[in-house]
Amino acid sequence: EVQLVESGGGLVKPGGSLRVSCAASGFTFSNAWMTWVRQAPGKGLEWIGRISSKADAGTTDYAAPVKGRFTISRDDSKNTLYLQMNSLKTDDTALYYCTTNRRTFLFWGQGVLVTVSS
Amino acid sequence: DIQMTQSPSSLSASVGDRVTITCQASQDIRNYLNWYQQKPGKAPKLLIYDASNLESGVPSRFAGSGSGTDFAFTISSLQPEDFATYYCQQYDNLPVTFGQGTKLEIK
Numbered sequence: 001e002v003q004l005v006e007s008g009g010g011l012v013k014p015g016g017s018l019r020v021s022c023a024a025s026g027f028t029f030s031n032a033w034m035t036w037v038r039q040a041p042g043k044g045l046e047w048i049g050r051i052s053s054k055a056d057a058g059t060t061d062y063a064a065p066v067k068g069r070f071t072i073s074r075d076d077s078k079n080t081l082y083l084q085m086n087s088l089k090t091d092d093t094a095l096y097y098c099t100t101n102r103r104t105f106l107f108w109g110q111g112v113l114v115t116v117s118s
Numbered sequence: 119d120i121q122m123t124q125s126p127s128s129l130s131a132s133v134g135d136r137v138t139i140t141c142q143a144s145q146d147i148r149n150y151l152n153w154y155q156q157k158p159g160k161a162p163k164l165l166i167y168d169a170s171n172l173e174s175g176v177p178s179r180f181a182g183s184g185s186g187t188d189f190a191f192t193i194s195s196l197q198p199e200d201f202a203t204y205y206c207q208q209y210d211n212l213p214v215t216f217g218q219g220t221k222l223e224i225k
Contacts, residue, residue, distance in 0.1 A: 099161075105207075
């Protein structure tokens with residue numbers, strides 16, 4: 001059974017940093033492209049970015065609102081995906097989901113809440 | 119960025135009704151469109167991929183159609199568990215973009 005479990009969320013001040021993680025199991029993580037999607041409270045879904053498998057060079061792509069501030073990485077030895085968020089803004093307050101695949105998102109975690117507030 | 123415009127934003131319907139949600143892309147996305155269902159407090163669930171393919175395990179009352187810029191999502195006979203928010207999503211170009219969602223409520 002595929003499982004994705006996010007962790008590391010919390011309250012952070014504007015301008016601060018936070019790293020959230022996504023622990024994966026039930027599939028060959030090292031072969032998977034992985035994606036982060038967020039959802040602000042009461043709002044719709046927003047694609048944040050993705051990382052390819054190491055076999056596809058481990059390349060990353062980001063949405064414009066987070067490019068240069070957020071970094072997606074992976075540790076295949078730990079089956080874990082990361083989202084490093086720097087220079088956080090109040091607009092980054094959202095539930096952050098990790099999901100599998102590069103285009104069609106079949107498996108999702110339960111989400112981790114990141115609140116940016118002074 | 120490709121804009122995805124869903125219509126309507128909200129919809130009230132009764133159990134047994136047939137409902138259709140539309141999604142229009144700001145440019146040709148071929149058939150690179152998915153549909154998701156999201157219930158309160160839950161992650162989205164993939165229902166339809168590549169515009170018209172039913173994901174495994176999804177009931178056949180759900181269907182998708184369209185290509186190019188105009189797409190439709192239909193529930194043939196609403197069931198109580200179908201009241202949720204539905205999103206379309208394109209993946210023809212980066213960034214991947216979602217429609218704003220359609221909230222389906224009980225009349």
